[in-house]
Amino acid sequence: MNGVCVVGMGTTEFGVHEEGIAELGVTAVGRALRSSGVDRDDVDALYLGNFVAGMLEGQETLAPLVADSVGLTGIPTMKTEGACASSGIAFRQAYQAIRTGIHDVVVVTGVERMTNAETPEFTRALGSAADHGTDGATGLTFPGFYGLVLDRYMHEYGATREQVAAVSVKNRENGASNPRARFRSPVTVDDVVDSRLVADPLRLYDCCPAADGGAAVVLASADVAESFTDRPISVLGSGHATGRSAAYRYDDLTTLEATTLAAEEAYETAELSPDDVDVVELHDCFSAAEIGDSEDLGFFEKGEGATAVAEGRTAVDGEIPINPSGGLLSKGHPVGATGIGQIYEVCLQLLGDHENQVDDAEVGLAHNLGGSGAVSTVTVLGGPSHV
Amino acid sequence: MNGVCVVGMGTTEFGVHEEGIAELGVTAVGRALRSSGVDRDDVDALYLGNFVAGMLEGQETLAPLVADSVGLTGIPTMKTEGACASSGIAFRQAYQAIRTGIHDVVVVTGVERMTNAETPEFTRALGSAADHGTDGATGLTFPGFYGLVLDRYMHEYGATREQVAAVSVKNRENGASNPRARFRSPVTVDDVVDSRLVADPLRLYDCCPAADGGAAVVLASADVAESFTDRPISVLGSGHATGRSAAYRYDDLTTLEATTLAAEEAYETAELSPDDVDVVELHDCFSAAEIGDSEDLGFFEKGEGATAVAEGRTAVDGEIPINPSGGLLSKGHPVGATGIGQIYEVCLQLLGDHENQVDDAEVGLAHNLGGSGAVSTVTVLGGPSHV
Numbered sequence: 001m002n003g004v005c006v007v008g009m010g011t012t013e014f015g016v017h018e019e020g021i022a023e024l025g026v027t028a029v030g031r032a033l034r035s036s037g038v039d040r041d042d043v044d045a046l047y048l049g050n051f052v053a054g055m056l057e058g059q060e061t062l063a064p065l066v067a068d069s070v071g072l073t074g075i076p077t078m079k080t081e082g083a084c085a086s087s088g089i090a091f092r093q094a095y096q097a098i099r100t101g102i103h104d105v106v107v108v109t110g111v112e113r114m115t116n117a118e119t120p121e122f123t124r125a126l127g128s129a130a131d132h133g134t135d136g137a138t139g140l141t142f143p144g145f146y147g148l149v150l151d152r153y154m155h156e157y158g159a160t161r162e163q164v165a166a167v168s169v170k171n172r173e174n175g176a177s178n179p180r181a182r183f184r185s186p187v188t189v190d191d192v193v194d195s196r197l198v199a200d201p202l203r204l205y206d207c208c209p210a211a212d213g214g215a216a217v218v219l220a221s222a223d224v225a226e227s228f229t230d231r232p233i234s235v236l237g238s239g240h241a242t243g244r245s246a247a248y249r250y251d252d253l254t255t256l257e258a259t260t261l262a263a264e265e266a267y268e269t270a271e272l273s274p275d276d277v278d279v280v281e282l283h284d285c286f287s288a289a290e291i292g293d294s295e296d297l298g299f300f301e302k303g304e305g306a307t308a309v310a311e312g313r314t315a316v317d318g319e320i321p322i323n324p325s326g327g328l329l330s331k332g333h334p335v336g337a338t339g340i341g342q343i344y345e346v347c348l349q350l351l352g353d354h355e356n357q358v359d360d361a362e363v364g365l366a367h368n369l370g371g372s373g374a375v376s377t378v379t380v381l382g383g384p385s386h387v
Numbered sequence: 388m389n390g391v392c393v394v395g396m397g398t399t400e401f402g403v404h405e406e407g408i409a410e411l412g413v414t415a416v417g418r419a420l421r422s423s424g425v426d427r428d429d430v431d432a433l434y435l436g437n438f439v440a441g442m443l444e445g446q447e448t449l450a451p452l453v454a455d456s457v458g459l460t461g462i463p464t465m466k467t468e469g470a471c472a473s474s475g476i477a478f479r480q481a482y483q484a485i486r487t488g489i490h491d492v493v494v495v496t497g498v499e500r501m502t503n504a505e506t507p508e509f510t511r512a513l514g515s516a517a518d519h520g521t522d523g524a525t526g527l528t529f530p531g532f533y534g535l536v537l538d539r540y541m542h543e544y545g546a547t548r549e550q551v552a553a554v555s556v557k558n559r560e561n562g563a564s565n566p567r568a569r570f571r572s573p574v575t576v577d578d579v580v581d582s583r584l585v586a587d588p589l590r591l592y593d594c595c596p597a598a599d600g601g602a603a604v605v606l607a608s609a610d611v612a613e614s615f616t617d618r619p620i621s622v623l624g625s626g627h628a629t630g631r632s633a634a635y636r637y638d639d640l641t642t643l644e645a646t647t648l649a650a651e652e653a654y655e656t657a658e659l660s661p662d663d664v665d666v667v668e669l670h671d672c673f674s675a676a677e678i679g680d681s682e683d684l685g686f687f688e689k690g691e692g693a694t695a696v697a698e699g700r701t702a703v704d705g706e707i708p709i710n711p712s713g714g715l716l717s718k719g720h721p722v723g724a725t726g727i728g729q730i731y732e733v734c735l736q737l738l739g740d741h742e743n744q745v746d747d748a749e750v751g752l753a754h755n756l757g758g759s760g761a762v763s764t765v766t767v768l769g770g771p772s773h774v
Contacts, residue, residue: 020520046629053515055441058523060515061470061632064645064761068632074648076627077762078476079468083448089465093480100487128440128447133407136445240463242433245448245455258451261461374451375464 003222004098005232005387008036011344014213014332015182021050021057021113024214024337025066029109032216033070037228043218044103045076047094049087049110050336052125056117066109081336083129084285086110087215088339088368088377092240094219095379104224109216110341112334122210126335129371131246143207143286145247145372147199150288152253154201157303159291161201163310165192167287168205170315171323175330177355180341182211182332192287206287211332215340217347222387233347234387236363237270237380239263243373256373259296263367266378267298274298277380278361279349280320281342283369284327294322297367297378316356324349324356339368343379350383362386390609391485392619392774395423398731401600401719402569408437408444408500408599411724412453415601416496420457423605424615430605431490432463434481436474436497437723439512443504453496468723470516471672473497475726475755475764478604479627482766485608492611496603497728499721509597513722516758518633530594530673532634532759534586537675539640541588544690546678548588550697552579554674555592557702558710562717564742567728569598569719579674593674598719602727604734609774620734621774623750624657624767626650630760643760646683650754653765654685661685664767665748666736667707668729670756671714681709684754684765703743711736711743726755730766737770749773 010031012024019027025048033040048063059065063077080089087110094106114122123141130136135145153159169189175181187205195204218228225232243258244250267273274297282297284290291305299320300308308314314322325331325345328338346364348354363386366379397418399411406414412435420427435450446452450464467476474497481493501509510528517523522532540546556576562568574592582591605615612619630645631637654660661684669684671677678692686707687695695701701709712718712732715725733751735741750773753766 022518022520051447052441054439054512055445055447057519058442058511058515059519060438060442060468061517061758061761063469064629064758065518065632067629068636068761073629073631074644075629076479077469077629078480078627081447081466081468082450082464092463093465096484096487096489100483100489102483102487124445125441128445130448131409131452132444132446133409240465242451242454242460242462242464244460245452249455257461371448371451374448374455 004235005225007220007228008032008218011215014211016115017212025111028214028216036218042105046107047090049090055125082375083370085368085370086336105220110337111214112336113212114210134246143199146286146288147202149253159306163306165189166310167290168192171327171329175326178326181326181330183330208328208333211334213334213337215337231384232387234382236382237266239265239378245374258376262376262378263297270380277365279358279364280322281345282367321358342366391622392612394607394615395419395605398602401598403502404599411601412498413456415603419603429492433494434477436477438473442512469762470757472755472757473723492607497724498601499723500599501597521633530586533673533675534589536640546693550693552576553697554677555579558714558716562713565713568713568717570717595715595720598721600721600724602724618771619774621769623769624653626652626765632761645763649763649765650684657767664752666745666751667709668732669754708745729753
């Protein structure tokens with residue numbers, strides 16, 4: 001098996017963009033290619049993660065369109081979709097193609113444009129990540145799903161509303177210094193618990209904002225990585241797993257097995273454990289999600305996640321810094337772009353170049369989750385010394 | 388590199404279905420699994436090709452949903468999209484995963500549900516396969532694109548309207564005996580050239596119908612294939628390439644380089660040439676497409692395709708039988724299901740079980756094409772004696 005490295009990366013700001021969705025991809029891919037030193041002739045394939053460009057932009061077939069627009073015709077291209085994990089999956093496919101020697105250099109991008117949509121079409125588009133025939137038919141939305149998750153979590157483990165609000169407070173504080181974030185203003189615990197009720201017990205500041213954005217990385221086999229950059233990031237491990245597609249199918253809503261299984265595979269391929277991880281970007285689509293994810297990824301025991309965040313153990317200078325980028329709660333969640341956006345933030349940390357730099361960050365983890373715990377990818381990355 | 392085999396397959400009829408899109412996938416996958424002798428515990432991954440379930444059914448995240456519904460949780464799942472080549476791409480990814488030893492057994496399915504859509508939403512959905520910002524903005528539809536292609540072809544090579552109509556006549560005759568086809572009634576050359584004008588010079592019977600459907604195959608490494616079935620079909624070669632995403636980007640509309648490049652790769656991996664192929668299922672979304680495809684795939688010289696079909700050289704008993712299933716023109720084109728549907732038909736031929744059986748068919752080719760020649764996959768398959 002070949003080693004796999006990130007040799008270049010590019011992103012747009014996550015926020016409100018006037019450009020069309022293809023242009024967001026073109027911008028991100030162009031920046032990634034320029035930062036990588038890779039020529040177009042070196043690129044063997046382009047994979048693109050996207051969720052709802054069809055529904056919101058009337059534009060499918062984005063992978064060949066972005067490829068053709070940046071001068072990468074001829075090569076294999078595809079869009080991968082797994083709701084909010086769409087570009088985590090694209091990354092995973094590229095990793096496997098390089099690891100097994102199918103390709104030497106693959107461009108992976110994720111794109112989404114959402115903020116120009118009217119509320120009904122926006123709600124319908126997001127709802128397409130759930131099982132339309134069961135959860136959808138009962139009116140269960142994603143805030144509704146995570147409201148149920150949080151209710152059950154508080155009941156099982158005695159977490160308080162204020163502890164959960166600490167996730168939003170931490171991530172909004174981190175996001176305030178991230179120029180790629182949509183929201184850059186801090187909030188207090190009182191702001192969170194007094195904000196508008198969305199889906200009991202979740203309130204407005206427990207929920208990540210929509211955003212438009214594109215992010216891209218250039219992956220290369222370790223053999224050739226150093227011919228492109230003197231600071232390659234190593235992909236140490238990867239996991240990808242499917243869980244339940246509807247709320248009624250869960251025995252226990254406080255654990256999402258897509259995450260636990262993807263994490264298990266990622267740690268196993270990396271030959272590392274959660275204790276080895278220095279910095280984490282995980283899928284905080286809601287404050288409640290970060291708490292569950294932090295346990296499912298093995299950083300805390302079940303039931304310990306809420307107290308951990310409230311005690312500052314996941315702060316930038318804490319024992320296991322989680323979402324120093326501000327996470328989805330600050331950056332926003334341009335769905336198809338989020339997975340690569342997370343990997344971008346982790347790579348910046350491992351290069352020592354992040355605005356909220358974690359001291360001595362050598363191993364990072366990115367966790368992407370789609371649907372009602374339907375599908376997840378976990379990626380473990382190592383700094384230049386690991387190549 | 389491991390050998391890769393088709394060890395099971397299943398399909399729904401392509402036509403008008405009342406079931407939801409997930410159910411079409413569940414039916415196809417269930418049939419494929421039952422025909423394969425593969426247990427659910429043996430399955431390592433599920434890949435699903437789909438184009439516009441979001442736009443037309445409000446349902447994305449179909450891969451984990453279908454997997455969860457058939458009892459295949461835990462494993463990696465993803466949807467691949469490349470317009471009309473969506474499930475050809477899913478097949479390609481599964482082939483590569485088995486070939487390189489990542490997985491031993493992968494289920495690949497393709498699904499689409501279209502016939503319940505109203506005309507405006509249907510037109511918008513199909514249009515999402517083109518570049519929305521260029522071709523789409525000028526009002527160019529897919530019949531319009533292939534009308535331009537045919538106009539240019541007739542101009543360049545002197546083909547007649549009647550020769551082109553012979554494609555529809557042949558495919559509708561073949562489809563008449565295919566129980567999986569939406570249209571099962573023959574048409575004459577006069578019927579075609581007198582049918583309603585759609586996009587000059589294309590008329591109604593030059594255009595494939597929409598359809599609902601699901602198709603699935605179970606792929607396994609050659610090492611384990613014979614433990615599941617005594618009649619495995621061998622995947623001898625595979626190609627996947629990107630072409631131009633908008634009409635204005637072509638130098639020559641009569642050749643689609645996505646197809647020529649994918650075919651080149653497929654023949655190269657199979658170590659075969661067009662002369663070795665006994666039966667072909669190719670992407671006849673329009674009569675004009677079949678003629679161009681038959682040349683781009685190397686079966687005829689440029690400009691020879693129209694006379695070849697008119698002379699019966701591509702009939703079931705011709706020198707190179709093309710679309711003995713009736714093709715998209717008869718079966719219908721449930722977009723995301725078409726690629727696997729084509730592979731299903733080729734496999735039936737190689738097993739000697741097809742309703743329009745080609746004598747001594749040992750090597751077959753399936754060609755799937757998405758967008759305005761944006762992306763294509765080509766698969767070369769060999770009968771049980773090739774394993």
